[in-house]
Amino acid sequence: MEQFFQVTISGLATGAIFAIAAVGFALLWQTAGAINFAHGEFIMLPAVLILIFGEREPTLGIPDFVPLIGGINAGFTIPPMGMLAAFAVTIPIAIFLLGYVFKVSLVDKLLQPGGDDIPLVIATIGVGLFLREYVHEAWIATPQGFPSVFGNKVWNPWGVAISVDDVGVIVVCTVVIISLQVFLRRTYLGRQMQAAAQNAETARVLGIPVSRMVLYTFAINAVLVTIAALLVSPSVNARWDAGLNLGLLAFTAAIIGGFNQVRGALYGGLLVGVLQNWSGAYISNLYREAGPLLLLIFVILVRPQGLFGRAEERRI
Amino acid sequence: MQFTSDKPGRVLIKLLALLATFTLAAAACGGSDEGDGDASETDVTNTEESASEDTDDTDGDEDETAMVECPHENGTVFLFGPYEANQPAGVNWRAGVDHAIADVNAEGGILGCTVEIEWQDTQADPDVSKQVVAEGAEKNPYAIIGPMFSGSTIVNMVEAQRAQIPQIVGSESPAITNREENGDNDFIFRTSFGGDNSAPKLVAYMVAQGVEKVDIIFKNDEFGAGGAGAHKDAMVAAGIEIGEEITVQPEQIDLSAEVSQLSNTDSDAVFVFFSEIETGAFFSEVAAQGFDKQLYGADPLTSGASIELATEGSADGAQSHSGVNADAPQFTEWLAAHEAFHEGITGIDHNNIKGYIGIYVLKEITERMGSFDRVAFPENLHCATITVEDEPGVLLDVSYDANGDVDRESFIVEVADGVGTVTNSVPALGNLSERGC
Secondary structure: OHHHHHHHHHHHHHHHHHHHHHHHHHHHHHHHOOOOOOHHHHHHHHHHHHHHHHHOOOOOOOOOOOOOOOOOOOOOOOOOOOHHHHHHHHHHHHHHHHHHHHHHHHHHHHOOOOOOOHHHHHHHHHHHHHHHHHHHHHOOOOOEOOOOOOOOOEEOHHHOOEEHHHHHHHHHHHHHHHHHHHHHHHOHHHHHHHHHHHOHHHHHHOOOOHHHHHHHHHHHHHHHHHHHHHHHHHHHOEOOOHHHHHHHHHHHHHHHHOOOOHHHHHHHHHHHHHHHHHHHHHOOHHHOOHHHHHHHHHHHHHOOOOOOOOOOOOOO | OOOOOOHHHHHHHHHHHHHHHHHHHHHHOOHHHHHHHOHHHHOOOOOHHHHHHHHHHHHOOOOHHHHOOOOEHHHEEEEEEEEOOOOHHHHHHHHHHHHHHHHHHHOOOEOOEEEEEEEEEOOOOHHHHHHHHHHHHOOOOOEEEOOOOHHHHHHHHHHHHHOOOOEEEOOOOHHHHOOOOOOOOOOEEEOOOOHHHHHHHHHHHHHHOOOOEEEEEEEOOHHHHHHHHHHHHHHHHOOOEEEEEEEEOOOOOOOHHHHHHHHOOOOOEEEEEOOHHHHHHHHHHHHHOOOOOEEEEOHHHHOHHHHHHOOOOOOOOOEEEEOOOOOOHHHHHHHHHHHHHOOOOOOOOHHHHHHHHHHHHHHHHHHHHOOOOOOHHHHHHOOOEEOOOOOHHHOOOEEEOOOOOEEOOEEEEEEEOOEEEEEEEEOOOOOHHHOOO
């Protein structure tokens, strides 16, 4: 029984990682009608930046004239600032690069209200590839250890080992996702954002600044991926290809939970994490990935809107 | 006999035409038959004829270095280096090789030729590695230096074998040098122990530590399954009982279920056979679950790269058998030079040393042959012994068996305060006569 609880709790912690990653998929779909297949890389990039600012002398293959990141080449170095301070510094950079630049350069050009999603989907696959290879070439190809902001303390209630990092990840993910859900459903701004995604023309008629709402969505997503990077990286390390598998599992979790519900991402993520561990522990490790994928197939066949999603109709 | 005035011209033209025809025919049949005519082609050719010719040519030379023409343009010898740029093992291997090449070139190169290498990333993907090595072989290198991952090597070494190019690798899976499994490959050589040569040394140590029952956890790929299998066989032969056998997927980061499973067995110890990424995750989970059984393993268990990826202090107490180890006193001088060469380098481990040694093995055997003869290389390295007196760059005396496996002194390493520390040295097996020599 102890093993069951151990496996389940660890699965919940891993699942919370998938959930915080999956919420980005749900958010962009729910509020901008966009699917971003570079989402895993959007988590990987802030992780690299946090590690560089937090623990390393900064160098990212960026020209000398960029003062902070290229500083080492400009003849001075900035001292490591610690992970939390680095997290705070990374947020505005992420909002600018992964929010504003991404929206203006790609989304505005490729995503037309009521139009085809495919160009943006393909473009984001390309963005993901570019980000992976850029970090691979410009920074470092090997995985880098990433310290947990919660520490390494372990509790042992009833013989089950629970690390403070696991608890921290579960709590932060849950709070963030519930807050986001409340924001979207209960606040005027959140409802405006959803309205802009559901019917841009009607939203404009109602006086909602659609373009600004979409920008807010991408800015919030950039903050979310930075939070995800801070929580996820102690497990997956800061590495150029971390986003590949993470993005795939997060996408799976979002579909299982319900692509059009932020809370669906939470449930889907937790379900995937626990299923992985149960499959590995009680069937065979060879079937570790198979459990969630079987569930994914089942959900697509039986309940395409996801276990916790809402059926949608689209006029075409 | 008198000739009319235009006859000599006609004869000359006919002779020139005949000569041109012969030259073209010889070129079409492969220039190697002309032997010494073009060293840049013949010295690295893979025909038996040229091999014997080259060997004959060098027999009588007083000063071989001065007489040997370099096999590639501009006085160079070209090597090809497939490696895993996304893995600590691959990056460290490359760091060791680059350091050795710089040292060799500073000493005058190999037989007076400057060593050059072209690196290609295999992405730790066997299919990619096969393609990379196939393309590398077409560039006519004197040798292929790498890769590290056994799963890649087992797939790509057939390309080097087909092109008759010596391949020196850092891989440790037993299958790589098993002639029944590797297609009787003469061209493959290790730089450290295969699992089957390493296992008896570690198992003897475990028996001496009083271990009676062991669980085994390993990565489910060529490296992990091959190494774990070899160690399991050695443990069974030594009378150690085997408990749970658990597999882990490559790069699996959540090992909570597996560690929990290991916690609930009655074994004395756990034998761990992962690469660095899984080892780091395993240590972190072991610490998180308060797991306290003794951990034994191979080089990656105590390597700097693994320890860097684990939570602080979680690797302490782990013990491994290490073919070469940067913390052994024998490598102190080399370690300082390596750190000076790669300023700011971290996570130096056995793979850096393996890469370094590989180049010096290539150099020593080539200089013994006195020529860049790819076909003659295997027969000269098989069953050869290279001492540090012969070539200081090999760092430790090393012998090769008839399959390309190495034998030499090795080490038991324990992690203390986050650093792998050598606690014992283990003598060479010294059983080359039982291994085809």
